[in-house]
Amino acid sequence: MRELSVYYCPRCGRYGYYQLVKNAVCPSCNLPMRWLDMPYQNFMRMNLETRDSLISNDILIRDSSILNRISAADRAHNKRQIIASLNTRIHELEAENIQLNDTIGWMHQTIWDLLARNKALERQLKPDAADD
Numbered sequence: 001m002r003e004l005s006v007y008y009c010p011r012c013g014r015y016g017y018y019q020l021v022k023n024a025v026c027p028s029c030n031l032p033m034r035w036l037d038m039p040y041q042n043f044m045r046m047n048l049e050t051r052d053s054l055i056s057n058d059i060l061i062r063d064s065s066i067l068n069r070i071s072a073a074d075r076a077h078n079k080r081q082i083i084a085s086l087n088t089r090i091h092e093l094e095a096e097n098i099q100l101n102d103t104i105g106w107m108h109q110t111i112w113d114l115l116a117r118n119k120a121l122e123r124q125l126k127p128d129a130a131d132d
Contacts, residue, residue, distance in 0.1 A: 002019040002020070003019070003040060004017040004018065004019055004040040005018060005019070005024075005035055005036075005040060006015070006035070006036040006038060006043045007021075007024035007033035007035055007036065008030065008032060008033055008034055008055045008058070009026035009031055009033050009034075010031065010033075010034050010059060010062070011026070011029045011031055011054065012026065012028050012029050012065060013049070013052070013055050013059060014027070014028055014029075014038070015033075015055060015087055016033065017040060018033075020049075021035070034058075034062070036054075036055065036058065037055075076110050077104055096129055
């Protein structure tokens with residue numbers, strides 16, 4: 001007599017024990033179940049959490065598109081990460097804007113000082129030019 005093997009549904013994760021591959025069909029999804037490469041006895045010794053973890057990992061390893069489908073809804077509806085990065089960028093730009101405004105203020109003040117100095121020099125030179 002054949003030994004029992006563990007099979008699981010690649011869509012819903014439901015598992016079952018079958019002797020023949022042809023009998024391993026998911027009762028919920030009506031899809032052929034995949035064989036789990038583990039002896040039946042070892043699988044039975046595991047607790048439920050370990051079994052679920054093992055089957056979940058096997059599903060994800062074999063079909064990585066499931067992870068993309070699962071996280072697509074989260075990416076579409078959860079904009080917190082985008083908002084946080086945009087807020088960080090806004091703060092960086094505000095700090096840069098303050099620095100640039102300070103630089104422009106310094107440049108304007110320097111120009112006004114140079115113009116005032118230039119006018120003072122012109123006034124000093126005019127009386128000397130009138131003496132000639």
